[in-house]
Amino acid sequence: MTPKPHQKAGGDIAGGRKNMQLLIQLRWIAVLGQITTIAVVSLVFEYQLPLLPMLLVIAGLILFNLFSLWRDRLHQSVTNRPLFLALLVDVVSLTALLFLSGGATNPFAFLFLLQVILSAVLLEVWATWIIVGLTSISLAAMTVYYVPLAPLTSHAHPFPSAYLEGLLISFALNAILLAFVITRITRNLRSGDAQLADLRQRAAEEEHIVRMGLLASGAAHELGTPLATMSVILGDWRRMPELTGQVELQDEIAEMQAQLQRCKTIVSGILLSAGETRGESSVKTTLRTFLQDLVEEWRNIRSIETFQYDNRIIEDCPVVFDTALKQMIWNVLDNALEASPQWVSLEIGRNDELLQLEVSDRGPGFPPEMLAEFGKPYQSSKGKPGGGLGLFLSVNVARRLGGTVEAHNRAKGGARVKLTLPLAAIAIEDPPATWRPPG
Known part of the structure; x- marks a missing residue:
């Protein structure tokens, strides 16, 4: 079966988890609206309703919504099947409530249209037609089989007037919910498309x-x-x-x-x-030792007038580094050195479980168009063939380790590049008992 445009290959729907969260929110709104409607019809319009069965249906809906919330917290992927099951539960509960309160004569029967529209937007074609068939059969059956609304007293609100009022409320409710739902779903689909575009860019x-x-x-x-x-x-x-x-x-x-x-x-x-x-080319060391050796080696083979190095890491830890990470940091330092041969600064700190490195220079800074496309290949202010590849590689190495690279222009002139890496990506989880930090 050919997936819809918003559906990912492999059955996972783009924005599926957000759409499930939207259904959970709508279900809470439905529960509140159902309780309010039952109270108004019973107390204001003075109609007799089978309160116990109706409250049991609402209680079942609340339990299902709590289960949906628990499942959402597990961060499981949401495909067509759980969305289909959720809409089936909504259709069945609405059918039960309508059956107990006048069937097709209940003006809120038009809420079936909301379920049909939701299924058309969220589900695959076969699931949508099942929802259409189920709602049509349910509404047709309730033209014959239903529990009629009976007034409690002779002074009860006349039925035609109550029906018209309910019809107006039902229309307004449908319009509001449809506008809210379609807007949110469209936003989810756009978010999914943006994620897919980002994945394609990363693959390229x-x-x-x-x-x-x-x-x-x-x-x-x-x-x-x-x-x-x-x-x-x-x-x-x-x-x-x-x-x-x-x-x-x-x-x-x-x-x-x-x-x-x-x-x-x-x-x-x-x-x-x-x-x-x-794993094969990595070297066991400590955080401070690696950074100190890296800085000393870079300073020894580069010609620079002033190099400010500030390592504010107090708590050391065993880590493992490879040449790719070392080259990533060198690339950023080399770019700063080319822009500012007289002065380069490297500040290193630790924020909880994040390693932060800030490289600053006093050069001309990044042009605005380069900041907008920072980390893309061949984005360079030097005008040389192949320029910008160093930062491009640095951004991708940081991304592979779960980190980020950000660039800004300094207020005093020059540029600042900030590298943030999670220590979990480079720390040694279970060091051997005989291993000791070097030095």
Whole structure:
């Protein structure tokens, strides 16, 4: 069967849980309205009603609504079946109440239309037609079989006038409920469509990351041979008799070998990240130790005039980190350094079970259009080909760990990027008994 536009593949309806919550709210409104109507008809219009059976029906409806509330708190997915069951219960309870209070002669019989409209909006086609058939059969049967309304006294409100008043109230109630329900359902459907669009966007971004990873891995393999060749040549130059006595040239060759070794380390890191999973390439350490080592390593290989580092974490804990997380933080620091070579600040704190890192600079800040599309690929203020990929990768790594990356412009000038990560995603749940923090 082809799903409706608002229905997800696999049977789960977009916004289904919100629609079930809407039915629960409507059921409470129905219970209040039914009790009020019974009181008015009995006390004001002075008609005799079978109060005990009617109150039992309302009590059953309350119990079902409490069960629905309990199920909603379990955060279970809501498909066509539970919505269909909920509307069936509403139709059966309304039928029972109408049967006990005049059947088709009761002006509130028009509330059947509300059930039909709700089923047409919320349910699959086959379920909608079952509701249509059930309400039609129920209303037709109650033209013959029902408990008639009997006046308590000869001074009771005349039936035609009471019927017209009830008809007006029923119409107004139907109109109000339909406007309320259709508005809420439309909002739920739009929310579901927005979620689907966000999932499609994330899938496209993840596909882009996979392509970039494949290209990076391929480039790392390709670079291995020329780097090895250059390493051999530099080693030969350093041992050549005519060059061994030239101190200045030997220093330059040593510097070239050091930079070449750094390139080989970067290539090895790319291959390691591409070929191993988080659990296989992770390293056990503590939160403060990891951050301290990360900052010292970044500061040693970058040229910066002033780097302010403020680690306000008091309570340390054992954690596990991999190269992807380290590179994510470095990407944000590198972007701040490019925008502000004279001054970069890194503030680290802990808010309950969240790790918060704020990187600030005194550069030109983010353009408004970039803030609006922050984290999207190729969104950069530098105007370079391929710009913006560092922040794009950082946002996706943070998202994979359940965190967020936010960007703002500082009032004093420059930009601030805030990374928030749940400690549960990086903490060691059950450390071995023999393990001790390093240091």
